[in-house]
Amino acid sequence: MKKDEVPQDRGFSDGVREISYAVDENGRYVLVQSQGWEPKTVANDQAWEVIEEDLREQIRLIKSGKRSPLAYHMTRNLMDIGLLSSYADLPRWRVRRHLKPKVFRRLSADLKARYAGIFGITVAQLHEVPETSEITPHE
Amino acid sequence: MNQLAKSKIDPPDLKQSLKIMIVQELNLVDVNPWEIEDDDPLFGDKFGLDSIDAVEVVFQIKAHFGVVIRDMKEGRKVLQSINTLSEFIEKHRPA
């Protein structure tokens, strides 16, 4: 890649420029900043679309009473049951139970606080689930 | 999250997965997974693994394969080598 070929396309780093290695007029390697590269952005967009779809599905299940709000927050934080159980220091089977609405409602204040702490939200927010139109998975 | 595929893996692939898992999760920065022979003693001088590493391996086996090693007595036998470990997993995997 030549110096003048280093892409300055639409990126996804909020303007933070990354370093690329490229060759100058004498064929010697130099470091050049890049704002973004379309193929890279497309691949990242795709990954976030998958997450967004998953979030919509979780919200749908929660609103139809099949899952607890924990499912939304877990997915919002890109976690699966295994990862969340590591963070919560609980066995997987217990985390799985907490995804059921009835069980979640009866959770102790301690456990709710633990989950809220992991996600960096308040216990009140732990009960909240946004409308599908308001999802911003990467904020 | 990094996971080993839950579906059926052929024994040679299972062994390679275990080698990658051990190198990654135990932070064996000096060892390439392909340098671990199937019958190398895991807890000898070659890799310098200790009992704390054993606990970690037991945890990872449960996390990735759903297979439980009940105690360190069982662990000592199962964790001898990649061969013994993969045999154990094959035998005890939930269907």
Add this chain to the structure above:
Amino acid sequence: MNDSTAIEIPFHHRQSAHCETGVLSNLVSHHGLEISEAMVFGIGSGLFFGYFPFVRLNKLPLTAYRIATGGIMSRTTKRLGIRLEWQKFRSPGKAMAALDRMLEAGVPVGCRTGAYWLSYFPPRYRFHFNMHNLVAFGKNNGSYRISDPVFPDPVDCPAEDLAKARFAKGSMAPKGRMYHVAHVPGADEMDLAGAVRKGIKEVCRSMLRVPGPFIGAKGIRYLAKKVENWPAKLGDRRAALHLGQIIRMQEEIGTGGGGFRFIYAAFLQEAAPILALPVLSELSDRMTEIGDRWRDFAVIGSRICKARASESESYSALAEILRDCADREAALFADLEDAVR
């Protein structure tokens, strides 16, 4: 310790392409040994290829363009006679206290972290990825001064976020690992040419001669066969997801495949005078072309992902590019191995 005491060690932040190599280059330079990121990458045998269908990352197969995290640092320091002192901790409290003590003593500290909890990361980069490295070189009012090599300038990170990042859970959990430079060799103590040679030989071995189908040039060909069959085997949608994952592993922060080929080419340019082997400059040019070929893969691959139309023929075109890369890399590493024999 008085929390309002600000510490800032005069640390020269230099932006780099990759975290592990950037951190080592900057830390070692701070201690008086100037060594570029490219040299760290080359001496540390960072270049690699492996496709592991049965190891999952984000539920998709793992494609690796570099050796496992920590491997570059370990090899480079061993080969150059640099000594790093490592520590890991059971609790965030102990880990952060130990960090503070080092900073108070004027020693900049490298930390292994997960990326997800680093609040200064651009949001679309925040995944559960535990192979990140950064340098802490100051503290001010409950916030740490961080030299994160992939960023243009130093950043600030609240203590709480850094602690969470240092103790991120999941695969390859960092466990509070931190390291600092304990010894840097003098120019006469160091066998730079020997280190460069060893670095090159190991890369040639792993790209040419590891048994099994998944690693090295063979691994690239194995992936080519898989890619060709994805539309038929997985359907267009899942094929696009698999393809997207490859591109992300190749180009996104921390893993850069096409980018790693360019860094290696830069290394070969620096190595040429060190080994007095002008042929390494030619091999560098060939490596640059190979990097460009990997980028072609990303360009066409991303167009397929975006269109998501039935473009079955194009997966064949992608497979051809991969085979081309495999052939060129096999030839290059064979010639490289000959050159340093």
